[in-house]
Amino acid sequence: MSVPATPAGYRPSNVPPGLHINRSERRRSPSHTPQASNSCQPNTTAGDSNDRAEHFNPGPDTDDLDEVVMAVDMKDRGTVGCSYYVARAEKLYFMEDVKSGSVDVIATLKTFVNPTVVLVPVRIDEKVVERLDPNEGRLDSAEDSGDHVPPAYLLEERPSGEFGYDSSKARLVNLNIGADDGPDVAFIAAGDVLTAEKFEETPETNTQGNLLRLAAWVNLDSKVTVGCAGAVLSYLQRRRSARFLPGDEAAHEMFRVSTVEMFSLKNTMFINIDTLLSLQIMESESHPQVHNQGPTRFNSGSKEGFSIYGLFHFFARTPQGRFLIRQYFLRPSTNIDVLNERLKTISVFLRPDNSDSVELLIKNLKSIKNIRTILIKLRKGVSNSSSRGGITRNVWETLRKFLFHSLKIRDTMQEVLGGEDMSIRNKILGRFENAGLTELGRKISAVIDFEASDEQSRTVVMRGIDAELDNMKRTYDGLESLLAQVNEHIAQRVPANPPIETNVVYYPQVGFLVVVPLDEETGDGVYSGNPRDPWERVFSTENMVYYSTSETAEMNHQFGDIFGLITDLDKEIEILHELAQVVLEYEGLLTITSDLCGELDSLLALAQGAKAHNLCKPHMTDDNVIEIKGGRHLLQELTVPSYVANDTFLIGGEGQSTLDLNQENVRQTTSTRIQWRDKARETEDGPSMLIMTGPNYSGKSVYLKQVALVVFLAHIGSFVPAKKAKIGITDKILTRVSTRESVSKAQSTFMLDLQQVSFALSTATRRSLVVIDEFGKGTEAAVDGAGLVCGVFESLLRLGKERPKVLGATHFHEIFENGFLAPRPSLSFGHMEVHVHHEANSQTQLTYLYNLKDGRSISSFGTTCASMNGVAREIIIRAEELIRLASRGEDLVAACAIMPDGEADELQDAERIGRQFLQAGNMDMPRELLDEVLTL
Numbered sequence: 025m026s027v028p029a030t031p032a033g034y035r036p037s038n039v040p041p042g043l044h045i046n047r048s049e050r051r052r053s054p055s056h057t058p059q060a061s062n063s064c065q066p067n068t069t070a071g072d073s074n075d076r077a078e079h080f081n082p083g084p085d086t087d088d089l090d091e092v093v094m095a096v097d098m099k100d101r102g103t104v105g106c107s108y109y110v111a112r113a114e115k116l117y118f119m120e121d122v123k124s125g126s127v128d129v130i131a132t133l134k135t136f137v138n139p140t141v142v143l144v145p146v147r148i149d150e151k152v153v154e155r156l157d158p159n160e161g162r163l164d165s166a167e168d169s170g171d172h173v174p175p176a177y178l179l180e181e182r183p184s185g186e187f188g189y190d191s192s193k194a195r196l197v198n199l200n201i202g203a204d205d206g207p208d209v210a211f212i213a214a215g216d217v218l219t220a221e222k223f224e225e226t227p228e229t230n231t232q233g234n235l236l237r238l239a240a241w242v243n244l245d246s247k248v249t250v251g252c253a254g255a256v257l258s259y260l261q262r263r264r265s266a267r268f269l270p271g272d273e274a275a276h277e278m279f280r281v282s283t284v285e286m287f288s289l290k291n292t293m294f295i296n297i298d299t300l301l302s303l304q305i306m307e308s309e310s311h312p313q314v315h316n317q318g319p320t321r322f323n324s325g326s327k328e329g330f331s332i333y334g335l336f337h338f339f340a341r342t343p344q345g346r347f348l349i350r351q352y353f354l355r356p357s358t359n360i361d362v363l364n365e366r367l368k369t370i371s372v373f374l375r376p377d378n379s380d381s382v383e384l385l386i387k388n389l390k391s392i393k394n395i396r397t398i399l400i401k402l403r404k405g406v407s408n409s410s411s412r413g414g415i416t417r418n419v420w421e422t423l424r425k426f427l428f429h430s431l432k433i434r435d436t437m438q439e440v441l442g443g444e445d446m447s448i449r450n451k452i453l454g455r456f457e458n459a460g461l462t463e464l465g466r467k468i469s470a471v472i473d474f475e476a477s478d479e480q481s482r483t484v485v486m487r488g489i490d491a492e493l494d495n496m497k498r499t500y501d502g503l504e505s506l507l508a509q510v511n512e513h514i515a516q517r518v519p520a521n522p523p524i525e526t527n528v529v530y531y532p533q534v535g536f537l538v539v540v541p542l543d544e545e546t547g548d549g550v551y552s553g554n555p556r557d558p559w560e561r562v563f564s565t566e567n568m569v570y571y572s573t574s575e576t577a578e579m580n581h582q583f584g585d586i587f588g589l590i591t592d593l594d595k596e597i598e599i600l601h602e603l604a605q606v607v608l609e610y611e612g613l614l615t616i617t618s619d620l621c622g623e624l625d626s627l628l629a630l631a632q633g634a635k636a637h638n639l640c641k642p643h644m645t646d647d648n649v650i651e652i653k654g655g656r657h658l659l660q661e662l663t664v665p666s667y668v669a670n671d672t673f674l675i676g677g678e679g680q681s682t683l684d685l686n687q688e689n690v691r692q693t694t695s696t697r698i699q700w701r702d703k704a705r706e707t708e709d710g711p712s713m714l715i716m717t718g719p720n721y722s723g724k725s726v727y728l729k730q731v732a733l734v735v736f737l738a739h740i741g742s743f744v745p746a747k748k749a750k751i752g753i754t755d756k757i758l759t760r761v762s763t764r765e766s767v768s769k770a771q772s773t774f775m776l777d778l779q780q781v782s783f784a785l786s787t788a789t790r791r792s793l794v795v796i797d798e799f800g801k802g803t804e805a806a807v808d809g810a811g812l813v814c815g816v817f818e819s820l821l822r823l824g825k826e827r828p829k830v831l832g833a834t835h836f837h838e839i840f841e842n843g844f845l846a847p848r849p850s851l852s853f854g855h856m857e858v859h860v861h862h863e864a865n866s867q868t869q870l871t872y873l874y875n876l877k878d879g880r881s882i883s884s885f886g887t888t889c890a891s892m893n894g895v896a897r898e899i900i901i902r903a904e905e906l907i908r909l910a911s912r913g914e915d916l917v918a919a920c921a922i923m924p925d926g927e928a929d930e931l932q933d934a935e936r937i938g939r940q941f942l943q944a945g946n947m948d949m950p951r952e953l954l955d956e957v958l959t960l
């Protein structure tokens with residue numbers, strides 16, 4: 025006999041969360057279809073009800089868990105403050121106020137935090153609001169196609185009072201929410217962890233005490249940030265009030281703040297959304313999650329399309345691993361130690377003799393879930409009496425697997441060769457407390473019967489935990505034979521002739537019943553008791569009638585709704601509730617284990633990406649240099665049959681010492697390298713700017729992006745697509761790249777170009793990489809465009825020791841023809857090699873070789889490209905003629921005035937007639953003149 029599946033915590037679909045339905049009501053609405061049988065396996069809708077139960081259990085709303093609420097403010101001429109809350113981590117982050125910050129800091133914060141909601145005070149500078157435009161990140165193609173593209177996040181302007189320092193501080197002081205016996209909020213400063221024990225040492229519960237404790241972990245002098253934190257807390261409170269009725273305890277579990285942490289933008293490379301999109305590092309994507317319409321943001325889900333991030337995130341196995349990968353991409357680091365540690369770890373994982381261990385690690389990680397989410401569910405189940413049963417079977421199963429596989433991961437990490445000083449290995453061995461994890465695993469397995477839970481699709485408590493529960497289960501198990509005995513007893517009282525088959529059955533929530541076949545003539549059972557002891561008809565089916573008899577009444581009295589008692593019994597719920605509390609005692613260990621699994625997963629994903637895409641370990645250096653040998657574009661190379669790799673060499677202002685450069689270059693052999701080396705020797709410096717010219721489609725843009733991507737990947741601690749790369753720590757990647765068209769209808773493409781370039785000019789430092797592709801194309805007069813490009817390049821070159829590394833591409837050959845940009849050692853030119861074939865019919869054909877060559881290209885082969893792409897022959901001939909004239913400096917206006925045959929004569933006639941009309945003045949037109957005009 026198997027126990028029917030009516031799990032603890034079942035709630036019918038029409039009952040709102042937080043309400044109990046009482047048993048008598050449920051009796052009146054049995055959810056099963058009775059069947060005639062003498063077994064106690066009655067419920068044909070068991071699977072169904074279980075599904076529903078899982079579905080309706082009041083777990084945390086997963087949409088809420090994805091929320092990241094950020095508040096920013098800028099005060100006193102540029103002091104920027106920011107605080108944000110991450111629902112999944114239940115963490116409130118504080119930034120140290122940034123003095124003399126600018127709107128650019130706000131742009132960085134936007135990318136760094138990747139929020140779903142942004143709060144600003146109404147009084148904030150319009151420029152800040154512009155910078156926070158949630159529509160940034162929308163692609164025109166999507167808009168043009170008429171698709172609804174949701175904004176990146178919800179931007180709310182809030183009354184300035186919500187950002188007030190005193191009220192915010194008061195809100196922070198009261199942060200001891202969720203604490204039943206005093207505050208349980210752990211405050212953590214950047215790089216410092218407040219342990220539970222440490223916390224216990226300061227048991228002040230009064231306001232002053234809370235304030236002191238708060239001040240120990242958060243810089244309360246960062247007044248603008250404190251105001252922002254207050255605004256975030258007000259927002260969370262508003263959301264809670266909108267969801268729950270006053271006094272509902274469940275509200276405490278929504279948007280709980282369990283830790284506070286400081287964060288800093290120091291050591292983060294600046295990269296904005298424009299750059300992430302134009303370099304195809306990430307794709308913005310519809311994220312239907314938040315109330316209202318759901319914003320578009322970079323999410324950690326699995327739907328990232330064709331992007332660099334997609335190539336790596338694909339390899340992560342755990343939600344927390346995917347989350348971290350996303351963080352790496354949104355927050356590239358300038359901390360050389362952090363980057364070298366990641367690079368070293370990837371190298372260790374890629375060692376051929378570690379391949380078995382890596383495989384095993386990946387296999388185990390597949391069974392690891394984000395335990396933070398599970399803990400939220402447990403806490404919710406524990407604190408909310410109405411949803412205690414809501415801790416679903418999945419939660420226990422997930423925990424068990426988590427503990428088992430974490431221990432396996434710990435064992436495997438010990439076997440990784442060459443990783444003795446690898447930080448992740450040591451963290452795992454040190455923080456995955458073997459004893460603690462094993463002990464908790466044992467405790468869970470001692471309470472939950474996983475085998476029976478599987479069979480019965482509900483959480484089944486082990487026998488031996490509770491005597492009362494065991495008794496009931498024993499009785500239930502013995503029901504089958506009891507039913508048979510009672511049936512035998514009843515059968516003796518039923519007339520023997522004609523023989524009548526009776527059965528005794530048990531239905532949960534209905535009780536025990538006797539079943540006899542239906543007599544079609546009477547519509548009653550073929551037997552329904554004797555006159556002294558008539559049976560009471562309960563219901564019938566097509567051919568059976570169900571009766572309650574004195575015997576079944578007695579059994580009901582004795583055993584009651586035994587199944588309901590077992591499954592819905594407070595006893596069982598209580599046991600699970602206690603177990604949940606035990607698990608929560610291990611919260612610290614579980615979260616750290618879960619987070620470290622995520623870190624390991626993210627590093628393994630980087631290693632797998634490196635292996636899959638044939639990447640090499642970059643040499644990160646403090647020298648201000650980019651030196652790439654055999655660089656490739658990770659995405660482009662997937663789209664062409666054979667990708668041509670190219671080298672790069674750039675030195676920013678005060679790059680590297682001549683000595684370093686010479687030593688490095690001894691190992692370089694290509695002619696380009698020698699030229700660069702010689703140039704560097706001559707000047708004790710090298711090119712900080714490379715300008716690419718050459719035909720359309722020759723590979724200029726791809727090359728520029730490829731270099732930027734190598735630099736970017738190196739700064740997330742990843743291997744890079746090259747044979748060899750030496751990458752200087754870069755503080756910003758600033759781009760003006762044409763693939764990304766206008767992001768907002770209010771701005772023309774050219775305006776956007778100008779904004780991007782002026783931003784680059786004002787913020788680039790000698791440590792930055794600036795990529796300018798085809799700037800100035802959108803100007804009405806080509807001469808404006810050429811002038812602008814030339815001005816931009818010139819001003820970047822003139823920054824002297826402060827000049828950034830710049831990669832540019834332009835079609836404005838005139839700036840070089842006319843010597844507008846004077847040659848100098850810091851300026852170098854490159855072009856992609858093309859073969860020009862002159863065919864018999866005087867047509868020219870180009871073959872693109874995608875091979876980077878030093879120097880400028882002679883021609884942009886514009887007409888050849890046009891001809892190859894189907895532009896009519898006459899147009900090409902005419903264009904070539906005009907190009908020839910222009911290059912000879914002839915007047916193009918006059919040249920354009922040359923008329924085709926006959927057209928000039930006609931115009932002369934027309935002119936003559938016009939003049940005659942004018943001479944005729946107001947007089948009547950003479951007949952002969954009119955005739956002449958009409959006969960023409």
Ligand SMILES: Nc1ncnc2c1ncn2[C@@H]1O[C@H](COP(=O)(O)OP(=O)(O)OP(=O)(O)O)[C@@H](O)[C@H]1O
Nearest residue numbers: 664666667668719720721722723724725726727874
């Ligand atoms: N290194 C390479 N190896 C192989 N194919 C390449 C390489 N670089 C570019 N290509 C191919 O050439 C195409 C055109 O490249 P790209 O857009 O960079 O040209 P471009 O010179 O910038 O053109 P335009 O001046 O019109 O913008 C790419 O889509 C790609 O298919």
